[in-house]
Amino acid sequence: MTEQSQSQGKNLILRDASTALSMTQDQVMRKLKNNELGRLSIDDFKSTKKTPIIIVLDNIRSLNNIGSVFRTSDAFLIEKIYLCGITATPPHKDIHKTALGSTDTVAWEYAEDTIELIEKLKVDGVKICAIEQVESATMLNNFEVENNTKYALVFGNEVKGVQQTVVDASDTVIEIPQYGTKHSLNISVSCGVVVWDIFSKLKPMNS
Amino acid sequence: MTEQSQSQGKNLILRDASTALSMTQDQVMRKLKNNELGRLSIDDFKSTKKTPIIIVLDNIRSLNNIGSVFRTSDAFLIEKIYLCGITATPPHKDIHKTALGSTDTVAWEYAEDTIELIEKLKVDGVKICAIEQVESATMLNNFEVENNTKYALVFGNEVKGVQQTVVDASDTVIEIPQYGTKHSLNISVSCGVVVWDIFSKLKPMNS
Numbered sequence: 001m002t003e004q005s006q007s008q009g010k011n012l013i014l015r016d017a018s019t020a021l022s023m024t025q026d027q028v029m030r031k032l033k034n035n036e037l038g039r040l041s042i043d044d045f046k047s048t049k050k051t052p053i054i055i056v057l058d059n060i061r062s063l064n065n066i067g068s069v070f071r072t073s074d075a076f077l078i079e080k081i082y083l084c085g086i087t088a089t090p091p092h093k094d095i096h097k098t099a100l101g102s103t104d105t106v107a108w109e110y111a112e113d114t115i116e117l118i119e120k121l122k123v124d125g126v127k128i129c130a131i132e133q134v135e136s137a138t139m140l141n142n143f144e145v146e147n148n149t150k151y152a153l154v155f156g157n158e159v160k161g162v163q164q165t166v167v168d169a170s171d172t173v174i175e176i177p178q179y180g181t182k183h184s185l186n187i188s189v190s191c192g193v194v195v196w197d198i199f200s201k202l203k204p205m206n207s
Numbered sequence: 208m209t210e211q212s213q214s215q216g217k218n219l220i221l222r223d224a225s226t227a228l229s230m231t232q233d234q235v236m237r238k239l240k241n242n243e244l245g246r247l248s249i250d251d252f253k254s255t256k257k258t259p260i261i262i263v264l265d266n267i268r269s270l271n272n273i274g275s276v277f278r279t280s281d282a283f284l285i286e287k288i289y290l291c292g293i294t295a296t297p298p299h300k301d302i303h304k305t306a307l308g309s310t311d312t313v314a315w316e317y318a319e320d321t322i323e324l325i326e327k328l329k330v331d332g333v334k335i336c337a338i339e340q341v342e343s344a345t346m347l348n349n350f351e352v353e354n355n356t357k358y359a360l361v362f363g364n365e366v367k368g369v370q371q372t373v374v375d376a377s378d379t380v381i382e383i384p385q386y387g388t389k390h391s392l393n394i395s396v397s398c399g400v401v402v403w404d405i406f407s408k409l410k411p412m413n414s
Contacts, residue, residue: 029374032340034390045388064271072396074387098393105388133244136235141407167236176403180281181252181312183241185399186305189279192396193403196383200348200404 045105050079051199052150054126058114058166059085059157060187067098068188069155074102076199079150081106084114098188114154114166121152122171130154130162130170131194133184137175140194145201153194155187252312257286258406259357261333265321265373266292266364267394274305275395276362281309283406286357288313291321305395321361321373328359329378337361337369337377338401340391344382347401352408360401362394 040048055078060066066088073081083089089110090096090103111117118128127149145151154170156162161184167173176185176193185193247255262285267273273295280288290296296317297303297310318324325335334356352358361377363369368391374380383392383400392400 029380030342031368031371031374032342037340037390039390040386040388042388068393068396071389071393074389075385075392077386100389102387102389133239134235135237135239161238164238167238173236176282178282179247179284180309181247181249182278182281182307182309183244183246185282186275186278186395188393189275189395189399192392193399196400197403
């Protein structure tokens with residue numbers, strides 16, 4: 001056990017609900033300092049077991065969105081991000097603005113052709129889930145995860161969405177149900193929503 | 208029934224899973240055009256029953272984040288957004304860039320003092336949930352919603368988070384569990400994650 005993970009363990013114990021019950025209200029509601037959050041170091045991140053989720057960015061235009069996907073992927077220990085087609089790659093100052101260093105932790109690779117990548121991932125047994133609005137999409141709340149399965153979540157261009165050919169090559173299509181006037185959510189928000197939902201279903205978490 | 212909601216009804220029928228089963232794979236995976244998504248008109252949005260969630264933005268600095276919260280709020284029929292302290296208000300071209308018109312649908316109001324607003328909401332019976340990292344926070348996955356309860360979700364400044372005095376005045380604190388190296392998620396991503404999670408728990412949705 002490294003010094004880092006020891007201090008993380010202590011922190012988790014300190015934050016245990018039963019300990020909290022014996023605290024006064026003021027102590028309980030105290031905001032945690034950054035060094036009390038028990039976050040991983042870059043080295044610990046690299047060696048930590050990852051969530052069986054891969055993210056595929058299919059021709060994402062916005063550098064802010066790319067950076068934000070990195071930041072979300074760091075938080076949920078995403079295995080790898082594939083940056084496809086026109087999607088820019090780190091290092092880039094506008095990716096850094098929203099990634100805030102998470103390009104140094106999350107594994108990533110550039111792939112020119114999204115279809116070729118997907119076919120390769122399928123050979124490796126990865127289940128391909130395009131996040132799109134199609135006729136028979138599975139609504140996110142109804143999507144059930146399977147044990148011992150690795151998922152690739154494909155997010156598409158801000159205007160055009162996931163390419164139809166990529167949708168056709170996917171194993172399933174997941175849609176975030178939406179009830180208002182706009183056609184879609186921002187892609188970095190969509191990524192957060194879908195990753196959180198599937199992460200929660202994959203991994204029973206402790207309080 | 209308006210013409211809009213009639214066409215929405217037809218669209219929902221068209222997308223029924225049993226209909227989809229009789230389609231060929233190509234038809235089933237066909238991406239939907241914007242006019243097939245059954246989205247509401249602005250007028251229909253105004254009169255539609257809202258989700259019992261209010262969003263409170265406590266001193267948000269980034270105009271992109273504010274706009275993105277509007278877009279997410281449109282998608283999940285959020286009742287109202289309160290823009291507090293230094294949080295900028297529409298109309299503003301940099302809010303519009305990410306809100307994409309949702310400032311015309313989602314109800315909003317400026318409140319100078321977040322604490323005063325929270326005390327007023329509490330008098331109205333609204334349950335105040337700060338989204339923060341505190342000693343005894345309830346992890347989002349463990350947060351249970353109550354029936355017939357309206358929630359105000361308070362999101363804080365990009366650097367400082369929700370003010371300690373606002374945390375102290377809240378009924379409960381919800382934390383998004385995070386496992387990587389970074390201290391927090393982007394605020395528009397956090398908003399998407401928490402709104403989706405609570406929305407899913409509040410409202411049993413159809414496929």
